[in-house]
Amino acid sequence: MPELPEVEVSRLGITPHLEGQIIKNIVVRQRQLRWWIPEEIHGLHGHTIKSIRRRAKYLLIDTDAGTAIIHLGMSGSLRVLEHPPEPTKHDHVDLVLGNGKVMRYNDPRRFGAWLWSEAGESHALIDNCGPEPLSDDFSAQWMQERANNKRVAVKTFIMNNSHVVGVGNIYASESLFAAKVAPIIPAYKLSLDDWQRLVKEIKLVLHKAIQQGGTTLKDFAQTDGKPGYFAQELQVYGRAGEPCRVCDELIQQQKIGQRNTFFCPRCQPA
Known part of the structure; x- marks a missing residue:
């Protein structure tokens, strides 16, 4: 299972390609992951990615409309593709960017998650988290x-x-x-x-x-x-x-x- 370092490495890998880009489309091929992907995730469409954060093992993609919250689960992974090939069986979500690149979410076991929080709101899964281990709050x-x-x-x-x-x-x-x-x-x-x-x-x-x-x-x-x-x-x-x-x-x-x-x-x- 990807742990905090793997999630942080994923954040560092996708940020240069996604930050500041307009989301042209969201393609959801499989909604049944650990939880159903909410319809609200399509609220990302047409909005600019302001920042990409990590909280615990969650990746947060921030826009003015709200935040997509991604958990990689047991086997999830993210790839940024300049010339994306045809999706395979386990390629469940594509985030299509205005620059033509695609961030593709692959998850064979489907224990990961794509969740949503409205702008200015938080999510229950993150609310009760303790301090980040690399922060001064962890002592x-x-x-x-x-x-x-x-x-x-x-x-x-x-x-x-x-x-x-x-x-x-x-x-x-x-x-x-x-x-x-x-x-x-x-x-x-x-x-x-x-x-x-x-x-x-x-x-x-x-x-x-x-x-x-x-x-x-x-x-x-x-x-x-x-x-x-x-x-x-x-x-x-x-x-x-x-x-x-x-x-x-x-x-x-x-x-x-x-x-x-x-x-x-x-x-x-x-």
Whole structure:
């Protein structure tokens, strides 16, 4: 599933082609994604794209009429095409621009979404999101206060979007390893020093992943079709049974919150 770095890489990839362009047409071939694509999405027609933002794992395409909200789901991707070929089975939405280019949304599993909010309004899916992990609002003090009396495993805690947005499964495992924090420790047990290390590493890991173009494991590709190269940097995720690159202990795998979690028992003692 595309996580925050992959969504940010997608935003960076499409912005130079879309920002300032007039939307000439919206072609919807398949309305049944995770939710039905609302008819209001056609309100984009004829309007200029003012900006393209990211909030959590959502891409927001702003116009004077309103905002299209895109979620890539499990397998969604965006490509900007100068000479678009005939659409394939999973090419569900085209945003046709005045410059002749097309932003094409492809989603084989159809777990993604295209949603709509009127100008000046917000959307319920975004209203309750916590701070962005790369912002100053995301701090050790904030996380320690939120973790007070929380007995849930710290990995599950940092993946909760009400505490901080966009720390998905891959980057949670990688950040916990870098901070030398065991993923199973209850969140309330972390000291301020622990949170300072973990918050620092979350920011570093996400920033590096964005620089590397995200992580390609199965479905993700950048908007130019290239894979994300952060997979080559992974220290623990997907490496169960392989030696730790720091201490040579074998990487272990465990289900935490129904998600596969990877860690080094020596570098991250519980």
